[in-house]
Amino acid sequence: MTEQVIIAVDAMGGDRGPETVFAGITQALNADPALTVIVCGDKALVEPYCASQERAEACPTTEVIAMDEHPATAVRKKKDSSIVVGCRLVREGRAQGFFSAGSTGACLAAATLVMGRLKGVKRPALAQVLPAYEHPVLLLDVGANADCKPEYLVQFARMGCAYMQGVMGVAHPSVGLLNIGEEDTKGSMEVQEAHKLLRAELPEFKGNAEGRDLLSGGFDVIVTDGFTGNVCLKTIEGTSKTLFSYVKDALKSSVVTSLGALLIKGKLAVMKDKLSPDAYGGTPLLGVKGACIIGHGSSNERAVANGIAVAAETVRSSVAQVIASSVEDSAASAPNAASSETSQVGDQH
């Protein structure tokens, strides 16, 4: 029997408004009979929706964190916002996971401050499943930590492996370090140090990955600092967008190509869909106490449904527990690495 799971959902997040979130919730509930959601948001919106929907409980909130607010400040001030309340439900054990398509920075700050970091985790990391050609690849960190010490990258690798095993069903994930060449001696000084640590501590580590490996699928998990990871993610998005613009121009350029375009239209749509981030339901924040999945601001109904499903799967496959024990094991074998550090909440949007 499928394990019963309760996920808190931010009804106020996302550019398309609460109606899209509600439609996504309905879709997720229909697909998963063992799922219950607690819907956080404006009373006048969430109560009527939840009254009409089985396994949906309303949790009225009075504040909303806007996409352009400073994340850490907003989270500290707006204690009754849908994002902060959703994370609090997880901390209090009323829900096991949280999904929002709102401000990434605010979700990151709220999850870190309110849910809290797993014991031993130095920095939670944002991970992104990339639609690589042969199989999905998990890239992390994609923006939670602009400055990363080499030892953080080792933890990112452990967290990424736990996610790929638990949620994506990869039995033995391979790990690559994003770098500018294959040789061990490549890269900045910090990256060279990370290479040594990964080599020493992680059997899953297979060596350096390059930018072109992000979408080719030579690795299951690729680790990097949040600056490089975020730049890469946006570079992939920008490159795809530009290429599609070029293809579109080419297709519209004559009657013959327009006819050709008509014939391939359906297939191109399938392809675009496969490449869409919606297919993987948002970005997991790894290293916090509970499942936290952050959707794109532009999430549609399907993306919301997938995000909630991924949150449930993250709970059912015990990703947080696997991360905690993996980090604990490594701390036990290397006592120096176990020193507690002050958390620093990123201010990403």
Place this chain on the structure above:
Amino acid sequence: MTEQVIIAVDAMGGDRGPETVFAGITQALNADPALTVIVCGDKALVEPYCASQERAEACPTTEVIAMDEHPATAVRKKKDSSIVVGCRLVREGRAQGFFSAGSTGACLAAATLVMGRLKGVKRPALAQVLPAYEHPVLLLDVGANADCKPEYLVQFARMGCAYMQGVMGVAHPSVGLLNIGEEDTKGSMEVQEAHKLLRAELPEFKGNAEGRDLLSGGFDVIVTDGFTGNVCLKTIEGTSKTLFSYVKDALKSSVVTSLGALLIKGKLAVMKDKLSPDAYGGTPLLGVKGACIIGHGSSNERAVANGIAVAAETVRSSVAQVIASSVEDSAASAPNAASSETSQVGDQH
């Protein structure tokens, strides 16, 4: 009248062999009656070619640096290699520029060690012209310096502007700093520091650029450290390759789409060509005493011809002189920044 220019060319560089380089040289000479080349390479190859070709002078060399050799070591040991000799011709004033499709790392090391850095330049940088949608964008550094101090990025910006003005004909280039958000306070500590310096010193600086701006064309010059730049470049290449694989799969999937594919084939080829790095003739190394253009290892005849043409254009538009005076002016206005530093030659391949 067009200025007479002499370019040294490495006949031994590139995966396709000397015949392709010779064909490229012939094409470049035919296109530019004021161009003379000095062809460096194996005597048995370059002498017969130069005997048959006007304005081509043979410069026999006895050594070759392979693509997989350690660049700095190879440059120090192989003093009679085509790459080292080509750079020496520039240092001795017998040529004004150098083109090679050989090992990027070896060209970088040879140009820096043999031609030498322009006075005041802390680190030469590799620049890449990207085929952005609206107009080309120059990204630098793309791999010469994995570790960069914030002040290097200011020099990269000055060098990039000189190149875009001189070679690409952009009258007033705008400069962006590659970062993970638009706000001034975004990014790693070093990038935040670079932002402040650029804001203070460079009127051309327009603010932060994101990964998606690399191919959209919001800026003319985008500066970053050589680690991030190289990762971005390979991410763009990898993303394009993966997308074309997906498109190819989609087109081959049925009789109808195959017919559609046939109709758009020509236009797609034109598009691929426009996106090809060959169109811009290789990667300029900026900050050295002379023009140095490094071609892709896979350069075809057209790429070699374009690379030589770009080298000639770099000479004619006095890019090195513009860089030297721009760096000198800034050093004069900020005396602390003028301290000489030890050069460090990257070991990129």
